[in-house]
Amino acid sequence: MKVGILGTGDVGKALGRGFIALGHSVMMGARDAGNPKADAWVKEVGAQASAGTFAQAAHSGEIVVLATLGSATEEVLRAVGPDAFKGKAVLDATNPLDFSKGMPPRLIGAQGDSGGERHQRLLPGAHVVKVFNTVGNAFMFRPEFSGGPPDMFICGNDEAAKKKVAGICKDFGWGVVDVGGIDTAHFLEAMCMVWVLSALKTNVWNQAFKMLKK
Numbered sequence: 260m261k262v263g264i265l266g267t268g269d270v271g272k273a274l275g276r277g278f279i280a281l282g283h284s285v286m287m288g289a290r291d292a293g294n295p296k297a298d299a300w301v302k303e304v305g306a307q308a309s310a311g312t313f314a315q316a317a318h319s320g321e322i323v324v325l326a327t328l329g330s331a332t333e334e335v336l337r338a339v340g341p342d343a344f345k346g347k348a349v350l351d352a353t354n355p356l357d358f359s360k361g362m363p364p365r366l367i368g369a370q371g372d373s374g375g376e377r378h379q380r381l382l383p384g385a386h387v388v389k390v391f392n393t394v395g396n397a398f399m400f401r402p403e404f405s406g407g408p409p410d411m412f413i414c415g416n417d418e419a420a421k422k423k424v425a426g427i428c429k430d431f432g433w434g435v436v437d438v439g440g441i442d443t444a445h446f447l448e449a450m451c452m453v454w455v456l457s458a459l460k461t462n463v464w465n466q467a468f469k470m471l472k473k
């Protein structure tokens with residue numbers, strides 16, 4: 260499968276490595292062609308990887324991953340335009356966090372709105388699935404915890420897209436908990452805050468969520 264990843268940060272690189280390890284090909288997109296981080300990543304991971312602009316990566320992917328700075332993602336989607344995403348599963352790993360006043364960051368948007376919903380509204384022909392936003396990049400692929408595989412919480416409106424994304428999560432080594440439609444993305448974005456706030460208190464960042472069931 261061809262995967263377009265928008266984002267050259269730790270998340271874009273970690274997810275990209277995972278897709279490549281599973282035999283997929285990945286184009287990593289940045290604001291400008293010739294982005295040094297994307298070029299270095301391509302050199303590191305090899306022939307199944309390539310780099311381009313956000314628009315080129317979005318057009319190239321059969322699925323597209325959003326791994327851009329949370330507060331800039333809407334601007335990126337407007338600049339690329341909805342056609343590049345039409346009919347595709349869009350894996351939204353972003354969190355709309357405002358770091359302008361330091362740590363901890365502030366979650367942008369009141370309850371009843373979320374980055375996931377705003378991104379879905381900007382991409383009406385695409386199937387946005389919130390995923391990979393509730394864990395640190397170090398554990399996104401093949402997380403190993405003594406308590407067994409952690410759970411990835413996902414939400415989105417399109418059942419077929421969620422099935423595809425759930426399959427990807429399982430291939431990446433995760434259990435999957437489907438929370439509902441994209442109107443529940445606010446809760447998953449707030450879960451990111453739980454992850455960050457608890458880590459700030461203890462300075463322990465190697466944690467992941469798991470839903471225990473009887």
Ligand SMILES: NC(=O)c1ccc[n+]([C@@H]2O[C@H](COP(=O)([O-])OP(=O)(O)OC[C@H]3O[C@@H](n4cnc5c(N)ncnc54)[C@H](OP(=O)(O)O)[C@@H]3O)[C@@H](O)[C@H]2O)c1
Binds near residue numbers: 353
């Ligand atoms: N870090 C984690 O462990 C983690 C875990 C879960 C979720 N997340 C979420 O995943 C997303 C990516 O996080 P990250 O830490 O990998 O990277 P990041 O530093 O949050 O974002 C890097 C990407 O955002 C783009 N960007 C930055 N400012 C921009 C602007 N003003 N306009 C357009 N694009 C801009 C960069 O473009 P260029 O490539 O052109 O520089 C780059 O591709 C974030 O939304 C974050 O909240 C992060």
